[in-house]
Amino acid sequence: MTATLLLQARTSSSRLPGKVLLPVGGMPLVVLAARRAGNTGHRVLVVTSHESSDDVLCDVLQNWSTDCFRGDLENTLKRFVDALEGVPDEHVVVRLTGDNVFPDGRFIDEMLEDFESRNVAYLCCGGESSGLPYGVSAEITRARFLREAHRNTDSSADREHVTPWVIRHYGRNTFDRYHARGMAQYRCTVDTLDDYLLVSKVFAGTGDPDYVPLEALLEKLKQATADIVTPVPAGRxxxxxxxxxxxxxxxxxxxxxxxxxxxxxxxxxxxxxxxxxxxxxxxxxxxxxxxxxxxxxxxxxxxxxxxxxxxxxxxxxxxxxxxxxxxxxxxxxxxxxxxxxxxxxxxxxxxxxxxxxxxxxxxxxxxxxxxxxxxxxxxxxxxxxxxxxxxxxxxxxxxxxxxxxxxxxxxxxxxxxxxxxxxxxxxxxxxxxxxxxxxxxDAEGLWRRARCANASEVGSWLRARAAEYTNGDVVELCLRFVFSxxxxxxxxxxxxxxxxxxxxxxxxxxxxxDDNELTSILRDRPRVSENTLDPATWETAND
CATH class of the missing domain: 3.20.20.100 (NADP-dependent oxidoreductase domain)
Known part of the structure; x- marks a missing residue:
């Protein structure tokens, strides 16, 4: 499938100014993102702004032989539409961003294949259902849907984020081929200095960074990210x-x-x-x-x-x-x-x-x-x-x-x-x-301070339910009950x-x-006073 890849970039980012120009793998971040995305032959066009703050960016892109289009800074949707002038309405467009360098041509080809086989107006990769880290993301639609959005929206959010109008009117479809990877709690975008240092570490010593397979980068990301301890994101x-x-x-x-x-x-x-x-x-x-x-x-x-x-x-x-x-x-x-x-x-x-x-x-x-x-x-x-x-x-x-x-x-x-x-x-x-x-x-004195007259009964009940449902772990019983x-x-x-x-x-x-399990857990739950349930009424240690 023929597609144009529009890679959005600017140098005026607030949290890490000029991040798209920072070196990763021996080249500017935005250049690496463009080369990796286009390494199976698709045309990549970096879309940036007319602002003087992006002059250096355009010079860098020219020096690295990377195509560039300049348009409106605030109205990113218009910038995309203007960049597509002359292409047919049915032409396929992939939206990427210059701070995400993990997506490669093979990954984009897989998304394009899914987009075509499902015959949808919009497809995205991102979020927990994708199974991929935050930063392995892309959106696919057709030129006519972006043009419709530009003609019909007055929303500043629609103009800034490009695709919300399309999603509202044609539906959101998710690329989930990598769901089983279970890496949604990881992060490989570049938004802060810590992000940049991590991504630089992943690409260090990779040889030819343009062509390192996504799978290889994901494995290196796991090894480089020591603080991920959960099998799924702890969003709740x-x-x-x-x-x-x-x-x-x-x-x-x-x-x-x-x-x-x-x-x-x-x-x-x-x-x-x-x-x-x-x-x-x-x-x-x-x-x-x-x-x-x-x-x-x-x-x-x-x-x-x-x-x-x-x-x-x-x-x-x-x-x-x-x-x-x-x-x-x-x-x-x-x-x-x-x-x-x-x-x-x-x-x-x-x-x-x-x-x-x-x-x-x-x-x-x-x-x-x-x-x-x-x-x-x-x-x-x-x-x-x-x-x-x-x-x-x-x-x-x-x-x-x-x-x-x-x-x-x-x-x-x-x-x-x-x-x-x-x-x-x-x-x-x-x-x-x-x-x-x-x-x-189990400290009796603490239960007395909490004005609980039946502490022994409550403790026995908690331990019995924990033995039945959480291998004796009372903390897990109490937390999982509320999380459920x-x-x-x-x-x-x-x-x-x-x-x-x-x-x-x-x-x-x-x-x-589920509801049946929650009901079963609560069978013969002991009743405590409202004072016990309200810490404001508890006795202090000095009382």
């Missing part, structure tokens, strides 16, 4: 970071880890597919140490959820203007601590603040959202009643709630939450899957050590129990 695990800023958890004897440990834990979690970090203004130094851990481009690979200050220092009789000022101060303090200009997700730490001060706090957050300082808004709730009240607000996109294997309070609420989610996008994250570590301990809930999108799990992190990353990818 949310890394809790309260332990990074506080002495947190009833069973915690380790204390807070240092910055170097935090940085290693955060980056290992991200490398293994964790998509969210959870922190808060109230978690001591957590935001600051997390912000440092995400330096050097790591922040682009994960979304950070933080929570508004509990506003304990805001007078109870404060006017709406004063309350608004306290809320805005908290947001900007979080931005400063995390080292960002805007927050991905901001939650209320107290659900009552949605209505408090005449609604001034929530109004302040909505205003900050409109100004681009805050992305999505959510509420951290303590009870089913608070969750349902929060979801009445259409602007709430995230809910974080306490849930664990003993918590019966949510049984009657699940369907109501599901009904809301059928009408709009709401992400639900669960915390306290281990009830701050209580469920993992179909109404929960992510589970906040805190860690103190690398060993804990690795164990929990692997547990997050375990096969989910």
């Amino acid at each position: 695990m949310v890394l809790g970071t309260a332990q990074f800023g506080l002495d947190y958890g009833i069973a915690n004897r380790e204390g807070r880890p240092g910055q170097d440990v935090v940085t290693s834990l955060v980056r290992t979690a991200i490398s293994n597919g964790v998509e969210y970090l959870d922190t808060a203004r109230a978690y001591g130094d957590s935001e600051t140490v997390v912000g440092k851990a995400l330096a050097g481009g790591w922040g682009s690979r994960v979304r950070v959820i933080t929570k508004l200050s509990p506003l304990a220092d805001c007078p109870a009789d404060a006017s709406p203007d004063v309350a608004r000022a306290f809320a805005e101060r908290s947001v900007y303090q979080s931005c400063h601590a995390l080292g960002v200009s805007s927050l991905d997700v901001l939650m209320l730490h107290r659900a009552s603040h949605q209505e408090a001060f005449g609604g001034a706090v929530w109004d302040a957050l909505l205003g900050l959202q409109q100004r681009g300082v805050v992305g999505e808004l959510g509420v951290s709730v303590q009870s089913p009643e608070e969750a349902l009240a929060a979801l009445e607000h259409e602007s709430v996109c995230f809910i974080q709630l306490p849930f664990n294997i003993l918590d019966y309070r949510w049984d009657e609420v699940v369907e109501k939450v599901a009904q809301v989610r059928r009408n709009r996008s709401v992400v639900v994250h669960a915390r306290s899957a281990l009830l701050q570590g209580l469920l993992t301990t 809930q179909p109404w929960i999108d992510g589970v906040v799990v805190g860690v103190d050590t690398r060993e804990q992190l690795v164990d929990n990353l692997i547990r997050s990818g375990a096969e989910r129990w």
Whole structure:
């Protein structure tokens, strides 16, 4: 099949400026990407911008005898359409990017064969279903579909990302021939300095980098990536970071880890597919140490959820203007601590603040959202009643709630939450899957502090179910139970050590129990008091 390969590139990337000109395998990154993609004979055209910042790029391409087309910087879709001037509508177009050098001609030929045999309008490779690392990616469509998109869309996202309009109107089809490789948790794109160093290491000593088979590169990537510990991406695990800023958890004897440990834990979690970090203004130094851990481009690979200050220092009789000022101060303090200009997700730490001060706090957050300082808004709730009240607000996109294997309070609420989610996008994250570590301990004194009158019965039940379902591992029982809930999108799990992190990353990818198994696990579940389910009511060590 005849196709034109359009390789998108520019030098004005924000996280690693000029990355497409960095040397890999003895040549500029963009040149290597173009040569590998075209090594079975397809024409490759690097499409870049008219901006003066790309003059050097075009000079480099000319020196390396690589074809180049210059067009609109911001409207990448128009750039692609202009580059295709004169080709027939049915001509096949492959979209590639200059920071991904693993795709080679054979891989693209395999995709083209699949595209033709399935007779689809659009085919892509990427994501977990592909079985390939992030960076082994390509999109295939026809010239007429890109022209249709250009004529019919006013969306800036459509213009920037080229193919969303085509996907919406003609469907998304995925190339999954490599699904069995199971390498979706790996990464071989070049977006940060660490990415560049890794890719350079993979290509070092390969001889002729233009023609190294993709399979050989994948094996070298495995050998060069020591921090991948999961068989599947841990996308449903949310890394809790309260332990990074506080002495947190009833069973915690380790204390807070240092910055170097935090940085290693955060980056290992991200490398293994964790998509969210959870922190808060109230978690001591957590935001600051997390912000440092995400330096050097790591922040682009994960979304950070933080929570508004509990506003304990805001007078109870404060006017709406004063309350608004306290809320805005908290947001900007979080931005400063995390080292960002805007927050991905901001939650209320107290659900009552949605209505408090005449609604001034929530109004302040909505205003900050409109100004681009805050992305999505959510509420951290303590009870089913608070969750349902929060979801009445259409602007709430995230809910974080306490849930664990003993918590019966949510049984009657699940369907109501599901009904809301059928009408709009709401992400639900669960915390306290281990009830701050209580469920993992046999220490009678800790259970007494948690006001549990039937600790012996509860412990026996947990051990019996663990023996039946998880080879005696109570931690796995409790985590897997929550991970298996179909109404929960992510589970906040805190860690103190690398060993804990690795164990929990692997547990997050375990096969989910179905409804029948979940029902069986809960047979004769002992009832505990609501005080036991609410750590805020527990006795302190000094009580």
